[in-house]
Amino acid sequence: LWVASRNIVYGLIVIIAIVLAFMIMFRMKISPQVVISIQSAIPKILIALILVTFSYAIAGLLVDLMYVVTGIISLTVASVGGGIFINDPTAIFRFMTTGFIGINGQIGVSVGIFGVLIFYLFIFTISIFLALFASGGGVLGNLATLGIMGNVVSLMSIIALVIMTLIVLFATFKIWWMLIRTFAQILLLTIAAPFQIAFGAIIPGMGFGSWLKSMAANLAVFPITGLFLILSFVFLMISTQYSIPASTSLSWWQLLYIIPGGVGMANTLASNTGWPPLLGSSNSMLGLIFVGASVMVLTLIPKVAEIIKGAMSGRPFAFGSAIGEAWGPVRGLYGSTLGPQVDAVRKYGGEIGAQQFYRSVNSRVNPENRDTAFSRGLPQWFKDYIRRASGQDRTQR
Structure with missing residues (x-):
């Protein structure tokens, strides 16, 4: 398809060049402004011709740079991690590119984004359950001491668990659709690159610069999505560390350690006491808070493309709208009551x-x-x- 687009643009450039050449040779009587425009357009057409020829190679170079950025992020996360099974940048790189879930980049399977999100939903359910019931009774166990009011709050907490599960499901499908849409846009940008670059020699606002920004913004979605997924799992790991005391004999929670890049960061963050202020100091409450933080990071992922494009164009980040859109299913339930x-x-x-x-x-x-x-x-x-x-x-x- 790109070859067909390139050949069509070549034909258009040849026709335009012939017309301009005849206009110059026969010295057609036109206004001085038009003469100046024609003369200035000739170098632009030559530059556009060169860029059209190498547009496919430039697109491939941008894709390679995306993997380079992903590798840099993997090295950075691995240096911060330093946990069990997680200090291997290769495992982190495979997680961010193929959705690899395993141990040390060797034992495991590549499940893709949909498999990673299903695994996140599974771990999220376990983490919030532990925050509510583990660690000496959990949040619900502490609320039970309040009598009737504690029972009411416990019921509200269970309802909140169901609502947050719906939010995670909704965000899961939005992330999956966002990545598919971004991939399709990259393909269309690559196919239409000859036309956009060639028209930039005539039409202001188009051309190589705008195409390059659009291509870079769409490619940046993938490494940023992988980074946000790692942060989401990191907060889930912190939640389990607060919810399950060190003396507890349960060891299955180390299943979380198979997520590349998270354990060392979780250990570092969880070791900082006194944070966050005013949101609770018990381990069970902190575990519940970090589950909420993980969900908030996950709800930002569907807006990654808009956030990146906004950053490149100077618009403010759409953090608030991203979190607000995740409550779409809840609004429908709210409006029906x-x-x-x-x-x-x-x-x-x-x-x-x-x-x-x-x-x-x-x-x-x-x-x-x-x-x-x-x-x-x-x-x-x-x-x-x-x-x-x-x-x-x-x-x-």
């Missing part, structure tokens, strides 16, 4: 907010609908309070 009604009360406040709330749920709580499941589930004092707060009692009197 009383979420909009609660938003109305929060937005308007006071009597107006209560009236908005009353109008939304009146059909469910009025006496005529007492046979509905929703109406039976609400206490009478709540129904009376809604009517009083919305002014319906005054209207009826």
Whole structure:
């Protein structure tokens, strides 16, 4: 396909060159500005011709540079790691390029991005379970001492576990689709490189510079995605180190050590006490916090392409929107319940907010609908309070 594009561009350049040559030879009477434009376009056409000829080789060079950057990242992570099975940059490089999961780059299998994400979901479920139940009872065990309120908070924690699992599943498919889309864009950029470079000699804003930036931005997605995946696993490892005490006989959690590049970094970060402030000091709570940090890093990955392109164009990073988009499935669940009604009360406040709330749920709580499941589930004092707060009692009197 690239050869066909190159040949078409060659034909167009030949036609344009012949037209310009005849215009110059016959000294066609045109304005001085056009003469200057034609004369200045000739060197651009020659340069574009050279770049079109070597555009495929330039694209290959950029791909090789991507692997060089990946190797540099692997060496850096290995030097920081220094953990069991993880101080081999070759294993890290294979993880970032083929999704290799194994020991020391020798025993294991290359599962690709989808296999890595499935493995992440498996380890994530184990890590959050340990944070909730391990380490002397975990978070739920500590909350049980609060009595009834502790039971309520425990139930909310279990619901949060389900929601976070849905978020991880949603992010998994988004990451997979983002990498496929980026690969397709690289192929299209390579095929269309002769046209974009050639048109740059005539049309401002196109040309070799814009093509090079687009190509580099798309290629940078792959090493950055691999780095973010390593960071996600690192935070999961830190979570297990806090959730399972050193005296615990459980040793299966060392399964996490097969992820290249993470254990040494996890050991270094977990050794720093007193962090993070105000978010809890118990081991179980810190384990839960680092699970949340791992999920937040994972939700940033689908926005890697936009973040890189924004950095190259000077736009601010889209960190907040990346985290917000991960809550898409939760918004649907929120909107199907009383979420909009609660938003109305929060937005308007006071009597107006209560009236908005009353109008939304009146059909469910009025006496005529007492046979509905929703109406039976609400206490009478709540129904009376809604009517009083919305002014319906005054209207009826």
